[in-house]
Amino acid sequence: MSLAEPAALPVAASAPPRLLLLKRFSARFKASLPAYLLLLPSLIFLALFTYGAMGRVIVDALYQRATPKAPVRFVGFENINAVLADPAFTGAVVNNLVYAVGTAIPSIGLALLFALALSRTNAVNSVLRAALFLPVLIPMVAASALFLFIFLPNVGLLDYYIGRLLPVLPNWLGDYDIALYAIMVITIWKNAGYYMLFFLAGLQAVPEDVMEAAYLDGAGPWQRLRHIILPELKPTFLFVTVIATLNAVTQVDHVFVMTKGGPSNATNLVLFYIYQQAVEHYDIGKASAATLLTLAALMGLTALSFRTMANREGGS
Amino acid sequence: MLFSRRLMLGLAVAGTMAGALAFPAMAEGPTEIDLFFPVPVDGKLARDMGTLIKEFNETHPAIKATAVYTGSYDDTLIKTRAAIKAGKPPSAVIMSANFLLDMQIENELTNLDSLIAADGTTKEQFLGQFFPALQGNAVINRSVYGVPFHNSTPLLYINADKAKEAGLDPNKPPQTWAELTDWAKKLTKREGDKVTQWGIAIPCAYDYCGWMMETLTMSNGGRYYNEEFGGEVYYDTPSMLGALTWWNDLVSKHKVHPPGATPGPAVSTSFISGNAAMIMLSTGSLTYVRDNAKFAYKVAFIPRNVRNAVPIGGASLIVPAGLEADRQKAAWTLIKWMTSPEKSAWWSRATGYFAPNMAAYKTPDMVEFLSKNPDAKTAVEQLDVAKPWFATYKTVPVRKNLEDEVMLVLNGKKQPKEALIAAQKAADETLKPYNAETSLKLP
Secondary structure (H helix, E strand, O other): OOOOHHHHHHHHHHOOHHHHHHHHHHHHHHHHHHHHHHHHHHHHHHHHHHHHHHHHHHHHHOEEOOOOOOOOEEOOOHHHHHHHHOHHHHHHHHHHHHHHHHHHHHHHHHHHHHHHHOOOOOHHHHHHHHHHHHHHHOOHHHHHHHHHHHOOOOOOHHHHHHOOOOOOOOOOOOOOOOHHHHHHHHHHHHHHHHHHHHHHHHHHOOOHHHHHHHHHOOOOHHHHHHHHHHHHOHHHHHHHHHHHHHHHHHOOHHHHHHHOOOOOOOOOOHHHHHHHHHHHOOOHHHHHHHHHHHHHHHHHHHHHHHHHHHHHHHHO | OHHHHHHHHHHHHHHHHHHHHHOOOOOOOOEEEEEEEOOOOOOHHHHHHHHHHHHHHHHOOOEEEEEEEOOOHHHHHHHHHHHHHOOOOOOEEEEEHHHHHHHHHOOOEOOOHHHHHHOOOOHHHHHHOEOHHHHHHOEEOOEEOOEEEEEEOEEEEEEHHHHHHOOOOOOOOOOEHHHHHHHHHHHOEEEOOEEEEEEEEOOOOOOHHHHHHHHHHHHOOOOOEOOOOOOOEOOOOHHHHHHHHHHHHHHHHOOOOOOOOOOHHHHHHHHHOOOEEEEEEEHHHHHHHHHHOOOOEEEEOOOEOOOOOEEOEEEEEEOEOOOOHHHHHHHHHHHHHHOOHHHHHHHHHHHOOEOOEHHHHHOHHHHHHHHHOOHHHHHHHHHHHEEOOOOOOOHHHHHHHHHHHHHHHHOOOOOHHHHHHHHHHHHHHHHHHHHHHOOOOOO
């Protein structure tokens, strides 16, 4: 800018300053026009399918249609209040919290364990890695259908083997107290292999020389893990935790296929609750309100965790 | 300048394309219609539907019908509603029979009376083709909104080999709840506390659970819902209390029924594998059981406590609202063809559902089939005592209000009485807006 300044000055003397500003602006616009044009197709689709839909959700959340004959009317925050007062929603939130914690911790723990065990690349480890990664490749719906058979009371694969050991055979998906944990097992089985990938990548970034120094200083395997590997993996942990939390809220295929939220809402998760409001109750207002609440919570959570991550990165 | 010319060109091209989209098929051709169909049982149904539609197109050159697979009954309702909202309703849909009332309340159905009248028949003549039990779910406010296509009733399936083993005569199946309880006790095998063979299993997952509760309640003299008005259900009643208490007793008192809520496929697998000696299931599962059971089995009426009565299940053909006249007419031709005696009978043999058209049972193929498979006859005979399937404003949530509570009882979390009081309260709340607009809207 400073280099262009002298050349621009004589022009400024002959033309009013306002016009100059406009000219400058139009020149800049002209320069960046191709870029905007190139972006246009994606912008149109983003507007149509992402921002448009989000805007629509916000609008829908403010309106209510009580019955088919009643006109749609503006109700403000009434839908949101109704959702918050619905025991099915609060139940789904509690279930989702249990589900998020109960799937994130074990699957991250397993993933770390797998990654540590298989961090060296050789033929055997490659095969084992592939085997552990396999569940990720199976679509959730197909996996759920498989597990439906595994969980069949009395005749399923699980009862066939475990049944001999237990005094009473549980009805895995039909028991009010067990169903949610049965669902969680599938999520852990499916996600642990995926998170393992991130940890494998994270382990490659552990500095070789620091490890060597630790060796020479006579640090045992536990000390190396505790004081070198785990601290180095911190960013990976944070990232995977965010992904796991998002997964806990956005993946409900297995709930849909296996239990439909039952028995008695024992496996109802927030996203499935939204589906029920929209589709079974035909109540778009309440469904949109619940979506807004979920989105707000998720965005808050993500912002918080990435901020922590940025802080830590900056601090180190 | 150059750019603006390009833009104009682009706009012109886009305009032409939009025009082409807006006015398709200017040329004369067959009327194109689409049929949404669910597959509530096995995958084979989709192939059978393909065969059926192909035959229709070959015999009706003026119409080109396409069958669109739309998932389960519930999914089909969702997809149909989405299509109606998008302004592109399908021409005909095979719709779960108890969704018709809800759809009619939402103004999503075409009243078929005028189409029937245009054929020169009366409503009575038209409905007279079908079993009387099916008419309740097809007629709303004395107008026809659906044509029964494939229907079912619940049946008692008995493993005849196991019955003989236990010293019971499978040719004299239990007829009352008392007899059934007795049979179930004799058919339950235990090793210590562990049950290795259950006497009876009744499915309870969303959808099936409500249907079984209606079955038991009706056998106990009850009604479940108001057949004449979509704003009332009778959950907190003696007839339903008796039904749920008996079901609960089978689980927790007699311990002859698996605890918890067991979905339909788990129940049928359990029967096929010999783990449950008796089950209650839809007639729609009959073909599956016939093909897979490696033992002698018997089917019987659902036993009674007060009276013999069961609800119907299955689906009707409907025409969504908002269709152009020519497609409406073409859809009507398809519907009449699909529900004719021959096609009805063919579909029944392929699927295991019974044929709603009474004349179907007079066709030679069907007479021969029934003499070979007498178990298929039981379902038809039970139709004499069959009643309509519950249908209310917001059928699915109102049903779920009951199912959630029943599941709590079967899990030992609640007593039947308190569960039914809670179910009634929840259902009344769901029905409230409709009542406010109808029964409680006073001058």
